[in-house]
Amino acid sequence: xxxxxxxxxxxxxxxxxxxxxxxxxxxxxxxxxxxxxxxxxxxxxxxxxxxxxxxxxxxxxxxxxxxxxxxxxxxxxxxxxxxxxxxxxxxxxxxxxxxxxxxxxxxxxxxxxxxxxxxxxxxxxxxxxxxxxxxxxxxxxxxxxxxxxxxxxxxxxxxxxxxxxxxxxxxxxxxxxxxxxxxxxxxxxxxxxxxxxxxxxxxxxxxxxxxxxxxxxxxxxxxxxxxxxxxxxxxxxxxxxxxxxxxxxxxxxxxxxxxxxxxxxxxxxxxxxxxxxxxxxxxxxxxxxxxxxxxxxxxxxxxxxxxxxxxxxxxxxxxxxxxxxxxxxxxx
Amino acid sequence: xxxxxxxxxxxxxxxxxxxxxxxxxxxxxxxxxxxxxxxxxxxxxxxxxxxxxxxxxxxxxxxxxxxxxxxxxxxxxxxxxxxxxxxxxxxxxxxxxxxxxxxxxxxxxxxxxxxxxxxxxxxxxxxxxxxxxxxxxxxxxxxxxxxxxxxxxxxxxxxxxxxxxxxxxxxxxxxxxxxxxxxxxxxxxxxxxxxxxxxxxxxxxxxxxxxxx
Numbered sequence: 001x002x003x004x005x006x007x008x009x010x011x012x013x014x015x016x017x018x019x020x021x022x023x024x025x026x027x028x029x030x031x032x033x034x035x036x037x038x039x040x041x042x043x044x045x046x047x048x049x050x051x052x053x054x055x056x057x058x059x060x061x062x063x064x065x066x067x068x069x070x071x072x073x074x075x076x077x078x079x080x081x082x083x084x085x086x087x088x089x090x091x092x093x094x095x096x097x098x099x100x101x102x103x104x105x106x107x108x109x110x111x112x113x114x115x116x117x118x119x120x121x122x123x124x125x126x127x128x129x130x131x132x133x134x135x136x137x138x139x140x141x142x143x144x145x146x147x148x149x150x151x152x153x154x155x156x157x158x159x160x161x162x163x164x165x166x167x168x169x170x171x172x173x174x175x176x177x178x179x180x181x182x183x184x185x186x187x188x189x190x191x192x193x194x195x196x197x198x199x200x201x202x203x204x205x206x207x208x209x210x211x212x213x214x215x216x217x218x219x220x221x222x223x224x225x226x227x228x229x230x231x232x233x234x235x236x237x238x239x240x241x242x243x244x245x246x247x248x249x250x251x252x253x254x255x256x257x258x259x260x261x262x263x264x265x266x267x268x269x270x271x272x273x274x275x276x277x278x279x280x281x282x283x284x285x286x287x288x289x290x291x292x293x294x295x296x297x298x299x300x301x302x303x304x305x306x307x308x309x310x311x312x313x314x315x316x317x318x319x320x321x322x323x324x325x326x327x328x329x330x331x332x
Numbered sequence: 333x334x335x336x337x338x339x340x341x342x343x344x345x346x347x348x349x350x351x352x353x354x355x356x357x358x359x360x361x362x363x364x365x366x367x368x369x370x371x372x373x374x375x376x377x378x379x380x381x382x383x384x385x386x387x388x389x390x391x392x393x394x395x396x397x398x399x400x401x402x403x404x405x406x407x408x409x410x411x412x413x414x415x416x417x418x419x420x421x422x423x424x425x426x427x428x429x430x431x432x433x434x435x436x437x438x439x440x441x442x443x444x445x446x447x448x449x450x451x452x453x454x455x456x457x458x459x460x461x462x463x464x465x466x467x468x469x470x471x472x473x474x475x476x477x478x479x480x481x482x483x484x485x486x487x488x489x490x491x492x493x494x495x496x497x498x499x500x501x502x503x504x505x506x507x508x509x510x511x512x513x514x515x516x517x518x519x520x521x522x523x524x525x526x527x528x529x530x531x532x533x534x535x536x537x538x539x540x541x542x543x544x545x
Contacts, residue, residue, distance in 0.1 A: 101502070109513065135504040 020117070024077035026217045030208030031084055031256065037204050038197040041146040042092035046197055050087040052096045056103035057083030064112050078117045082106055085125035085256060088198025089249060089296070090132070093144050098136055102128040122303045123260045126296050133296070143194040156194050159247045164292035169240060188246035199249045209255035218259040221268055225275020226254035226282075233283035250282060253295040263303040270309035277302045336461040343465030345529065349442045350473045350515075351522040356442035360474055361511045363433050367490040370478030371471070372426045376419065376434060378467025380411045381443050385451040385459040392452050404447050405438065412438045442470060477514050481505045 039046045061079040065072055083103050090099055106128025111120045133140045145156045157165070159172045167175075173184035187193060191201030198205070212218045227245060234244035245251065258264060258278055265274050278298045285294025347353060350360050359377075363369045387407050388395070395403050416434045419427040427434065437443065446466055451459045482488055485506035487495035495501075504510045 131504055134507060134509065135502040136500065137503070 020076040020078065023217055024081050026212060026215050027081050027256070028077065028084060030212045030217075031081075031088065031198070033204035033207055034198045034201060034252070035084065035088060037191060037201045038088065038092070041192065041200055042144065042197065046092045049090065049092065049094060049096060049099055049197065050084065053087035053090075053099045053103045054080055054083035056100040057086070057107050060104040060107040061112065064108050065116075068112075070116070073117060076117065078111075079107055082111070082124045082128075086128045088252070089125065089129050089196045089257075091140060091143055092197050093142055094132075094139060098132060098139060102132040105131045118262045120262045121307070122300055123257055123263050126257055126300055126303075129296055130300060145194055146192050146200070158195050158292070159188065159193060159243075160286070160292040163239075163243075163247075164286075169243060172243075185242060185246055188243070193247075196249060199252050202246060202251050205251050205255060212255070218255065219271070221271040222259050222264060222275045223254040225272050226258055226278045227251070229276040229279025230254075230282050231279075233280050234286070237283050237287040239283070239287065244283070244286070248286075248293045249295045253278075253299055257295070258299050258302075263306060265306045265309040267310055267313055267315065269313040270306065273309050273312070274302050274306055277305065336457065339458055339461040340465040343462065343467075343469040344472070345469070345522060345525050348469040348473065348522055349445070349466050350470060351519045352526075353442075353445070355445050356440045356470070357515075359433050359436060359440055360470075360477070361508070361515060363430055364474055364478040364481055364511060364514075365506055366429070366482045366486070366488075367475060367478045368426060369430055370474040371490075372419070372423065372430060373433065374467070374471030374474045376415045377437055377440060377442065377470055378463070379415050380408060380437050380440075381446060381467050382460065382463040383411045384408045384443055384447055385463040386456055388447050388451040389454060389456045389459040392454075395452065400448075400452065404444065404452075408443050408447070409438045442466060473518060477511070477518060480514050481510060485510060 035050060039050070057079040058074055062072070062074050065074075086103055086106055087099065090102070106124040109131075110122055110124035110127035111117065114120050129140075143156055143158050143161070157175070159175065162172050162175060169184065173187075189202045191203070193200055209218070209223065213220060227250065230250050231241040231245055235241040254275075258275065265271050278295075281298035281301055282294045285291055285297060291297075343349065345352075349355055350357065356377075359373060363373045384404075384407050388404060412435060415437070416427075419430075419434060446462060450462050454462070479489060482490075483494060484502050485504070487493060487499050487501050502510075505514065
């Protein structure tokens with residue numbers, strides 16, 4: 001009968017309403033509490049830093065893709081996320097031009113050179129941070145006291161810096177103004193300690209992460225693996241596991257950096273080993289390495305290994321294992 | 333003459349030893365932290381390459397195939413020693429800043445590769461053209477990479493402060509990762525140049541056909 005009732009088209013036939021843009025928007029929303037708190041702690045210069053980094057990342061992607069005559073993909077907001085993540089892991093006193101340079105490097109070298117969104121083997125924001133740390137070691141290791149204007153900045157040591165220099169937990173507690181170790185943990189959890197822009201309030205980071213878990217943008221495997229193994233290996237190396245979790249950028253890295261789709265493994269087994277590896281490396285670098293904080297390099301090294309982790313337990317889609325009774329019949 | 337020019341041209345872009353053949357990379361990445369080092373290394377390598385190719389091409393019919401490797405090494409080592417002593421005598425600071433990389437020219441894959449692939453089979457005149465072409469290709473890449481790395485990583489060019497005093501050097505470029513990155517940029521530059529040259533040659537070939545027809 002009338003064949004024009006049938007609409008013929010080729011696959012795909014099932015569409016999801018979840019676009020890249022929506023995923024990136026969810027991540028931006030999740031990052032806003034921590035960003036807001038960072039601006040509250042460090043003032044207007046912090047706001048300028050965030051805006052400049054984001055603008056530089058977007059501009060870099062726009063201009064580079066126009067230069068190589070590739071289709072424009074700025075609308076999927078991934079450059080905004082990269083810029084925001086980079087701004088949140090920088091010290092608040094970073095000069096604007098340095099952050100701009102880092103953002104351009106992150107987008108152009110770590111993302112566009114490899115083929116754009118989804119093709120990056122390394123987390124672009126962390127590559128940008130590693131580039132800045134390597135190029136400007138002095139500026140990248142200057143930390144400010146919260147609530148002091150950046151212009152007349154009082155540089156200070158972060159809790160991890162103090163531990164690296166051999167301070168005891170009691171001294172660290174005094175530096176953040178806490179009375180005892182319980183107070184120290186609460187201070188570290190709620191915020192108002194020196195560090196990079198976004199790492200200060202673990203509470204707000206967890207809030208944002210809970211939102212992302214609720215909407216399904218990230219899965220629980222990687223963060224749980226990272227945090228669990230950081231605590232375990234810190235305890236094995238003789239460091240206080242709770243302090244290790246609450247200081248530095250482990251929580252931020254576990255929820256927002258390690259879960260980057262393109263640079264982390266796909267399979268659950270791969271994800272778990274990836275998370276455990278990150279925790280092990282963080283504990284190793286903190287204990288034995290030269291840097292006081294090791295999350296950047298831990299995540300970058302495990303990014304390098306993710307393609308191989310994917311191959312560990314390959315799931316053959318559609319493969320039905322043979323029933324044991326049928327096999328016995330065949331043997332008979 | 334045209335044949336010699338063709339052989340000479342090969343080594344500069346089309347078959348650039350560093351960017352296309354990708355041999356001899358270790359010295360290229362290690363000494364390109366300053367332009368003077370790059371120029372010195374390029375010229376020293378060209379000298380050794382040129383005279384090694386000449387000698388081995390002169391003796392190519394006499395060298396037995398089974399013993400060719402040790403003989404090549406001896407010839408190359410002789411000229412490396414010559415250039416090493418000359419540099420120590422007349423350019424002592426340069427020699428000291430390049431350190432162990434001058435004696436390491438002996439094992440530079442470019443020299444071994446060209447001697448094995450070209451000098452042991454071709455006439456002396458062709459070998460001169462090949463050595464000069466390869467040497468020039470090596471030197472321009474070295475100077476280019478060194479210029480970029482020294483300019484951005486140190487603010488100087490050949491020791492002369494070029495960038496303004498307020499410029500903060502980007503240490504990334506002086507360190508190994510920067511070396512690899514700049515090298516990768518040069519590879520893509522070379523491929524682009526090669527594509528442009530091939531397009532130009534295709535155009536001129538098409539035009540020549542039109543004129544002939």
